[in-house]
Amino acid sequence: MLAHPTLDQLNTLGLYGLAKGFKELEHKPEARGLEHAEWLGLLLEYELTLRRQKRFATRSRVARLRHPASVEDVDYQSPRGLDRALFLKLSACDWITERRNLLITGASGLGKSWLACAIGQKACRQDISVLYYRVPRLFADLAVAHGDARYSRLLRSIARAKLLILDDWGPEALNADQARDLLEIVEDRYDAGSLVITSQVPVDRWHDMIGVPTIADAILDRVIHNAYRIELSGESLRKRRSAATKNEPA
Template identity: 65%
Template structure:
């Protein structure tokens, strides 16, 4: 068998998964009993798996998630009011396919950001584009972009993302520019793309955070409509972490 020319051709064509599988099969005695169709199926399966992995890695890098969180690692035993069945339903990512939203509220330290990042990580694995932003930094970045001509381009990039995670929203009231920015973001995503918003402030108080009644009505009507809600309770989970023992001084 012309192993090397075949490998070179596969690599030249960018079929690195097939090349790797071909190389592995070629040294396995039992693989010689496979017919051509079975060989081809194995090679194609390896190529598809490698490409999925590369797409996931690229999406995960682009998402810039705050936590390296996995939905499989969620602690449902913690007393914070997390509905197991609802969260597992969200982990399927069907709500993203249906272009719904998620509002995640609760006091500091109960795991809002971690859960949002876990869902974001799962979305990357399911081949959705994800972008994570802390709300204060996003508003600051938009203010800078407005001044140097990047504003429209930045909004367009946000609008194209399948899942936008807007973390740590509130409790400070929005100013005029931030209100308009938030309206633009929500308007671009309404019934087109999904969003997760996390906040220490209950949804019922978001109206007063936005400030302007007309803009608040427009934002909340689009944001709350068709959105799932997770309202966490309890004490900060950070208090439950063991304090690491101090390192022994060298003598």
């Protein structure tokens, strides 16, 4: 059979990875000595690779991660208290399938958002659904949704993500509506999905930030007790890098 009818059939069936592999193997002299089973195995690997890439691209687009970060690029040398062994364990994403949480705290400039996005990107690569929100933007969207009957739909879309990243919480206290909204989100995720929360405020002050004692108790009971914690400290990475750049010879 000529090559082009086969390619047409593969593309018609939506087997674009197989079609790509067929074209490439057809022009490799070393492939001519392969057994049929070996050819088929290579073609299937092309198809699986392309499908993984497409799923990752879709997951990443839906996640809307703030930073193009990856766990392979994490800086363990800067003195900020990042436990390498713990972060490597978290990078495997088993804690997400176990429906546990991750709390990242520390002063501004220590890379909290970047680390959260690196975890989110790795989860996307492992075909785990991810959604990223800066907390101020989340509450703004929820406030608008309350007024135009989209509130329930927005909560459902947030709940569908296996990993929800809430970035940059605090230091402002929540009002009563925001506290109730956060409780709804946390309740939907309890024993169903995982949270990453980043904040400049230490965890022991989160109760005060929520403001309504009974709601704060309910939220923190569901978030904290099964959570891993990364507590960063030290000087801002941005400040150090800026100083290093200024000190470079012209």
